Amino acid sequence: MNDSESGKRGIFGKKDPAMPPxxxxxxxxxxxxxxxxxxxxxxxxxxxxxxxxxxxxxxxxxxxxxxSPIDGVDTVTGQHTALVELNGPISAEELASADNLVSSLRAAFEAEDSKAVVLRINSPGGSPVQSGYVYDEIRRLRQEYPGKKIYAVISDVGASGAYYIAAAADEIYANRASLVGSIGVVAGGFGFTELMEKLGVERRLYTAGDNKAFLDPFTPERDEEVDFWQSVLENTHEQFIAAVKAGRGDRLADDERLFSGLVWSGEQALELGLIDGLGSASWVARELVGEEELVDYSRGLSPFQKFVEQLGVSFGEGVATRLLDARMELR
Known part of the structure; x- marks a missing residue:
């Protein structure tokens, strides 16, 4: 048996079958x-x-x-001018809520090294209730700290509820192009009755109480309900006017348009006595207070809230709120 033949045999002496390709x-x-x-x-x-x-x-x-801490005050290095920011719509659900503003103002007044307080405003207004809370608290703090002035400084806009709050300050300043005033009250909604008729939709609402469905948007308006709601708005408007008069006093011009809901530029507002002068927050701190360093006492969003807002949650929530809300507002 040669090598070639033995190589083709298996371990039992049998040939291994050839593996097909x-x-x-x-x-x-x-x-x-x-x-x-x-x-x-x-x-x-x-x-x-x-x-x-x-x-x-x-x-x-x-x-x-x-x-992480929710609030943080700038590092204080001695005598300074306290700063509190009022930005955006005034509402219990917004950053410019009475709770946030009042706590910030109290901290600013209580600080031993703060020589005066600057309330920097950039807001179109909002809730009359929230505005009233802040207005009353400013008046109270002025009495408690008579040696510490508070200046309201309007940047882009200080209208309606924002001006309501500003009127409680010792003095008000703005830019010549700022929008100031809008002393009025507005409430609105929608009526869907004709649309429902076209779509064949029937409204079924069950109440206990003659006025429980007051101003329901899915039923036709009733004159007595509209008249009553108008009286509520006018009463709130009178409260607004009284607050402005108490805050501004004889500085207001004798002009019937002041309380008509019109908004004015800073220069016009100065002529009408709605503000005391033209200037920025830094100008007030430097020229009027005498302490140029501004220390921010504003209560802002927590880091977690900022994180959530960056994800767009706040945007979606804000859109839904504005689409569904029909509350009474000062603007």
Whole structure:
């Protein structure tokens, strides 16, 4: 038996059957598939570890943000002018709520090193209730701290409820192009009765009390309801006018248009006695208070709230609020 013949025999002295070419290709494909699966498993494990580390890092960062202090006052280095910001719509759900503004104003007045307080305003107005709370608190703080003045400084706009609050200050300043005033009250909504008739929709509302469905937008208006609501608006308007007169006194010009709801430029407002002069917050601090350094006592969003707002949640919530809300506002 020669080597070539012995090489073709198996371990039992029998010849191994020759592997057909198709079977060889199948084994190579299986081998490649197994190697590919192993590689995919290793890749999946690496990505799994990466995402686990990323998740833990995110959770730790979120925990750090939540535990961070909600409010922070600028570093105080001695005598300074306290600053409180009033930005945006005045509402219990907004940053410019009475709770936030009152707590900021109290901190500014209570600070031993604050020589005066500047309330910097950029707001179109809002809730008469929230505005009234802040107005009353400013008047109270002025009595409690008679040696510490508060100046209202209007930047772009200080209208309606924002001007209501400003009227409580010792003095009011604005830019020549600022929008000031709008001393009036507005409330609005929608009526859908004709649309419902066209669509064939029937309103079914059950109440106990003759006026429980007061000004319901899905039923026709009733003259007595409109008259009553108008009396509420006029009463609120009178409260607004009384507050402005109490705050501004003899500085107001004798002009019947003052309380008509019109808005004025800063220069016009100066002529009408709605403001005391033209100037910015830094100008007031430097020229009137004598302490140029402004220290911000405003209560702002917590880091977590800022994080949520950046995700767009606040935007969606704000759109929904404005579409569905029909509250009475000072503007």
């Amino acid at each position: 198709e079977s060889s290709r199948d084994w190579r494909l299986i081998e490649k598939l197994v190697m590919s699966l192993q590689s995919e498993q290793r890749r999946s494990r690496r990505w799994g570890i990466f995402f686990k580390v990323l998740t833990f890092g995110y959770l730790f960062a979120l925990l750090f943000v939540i535990r």
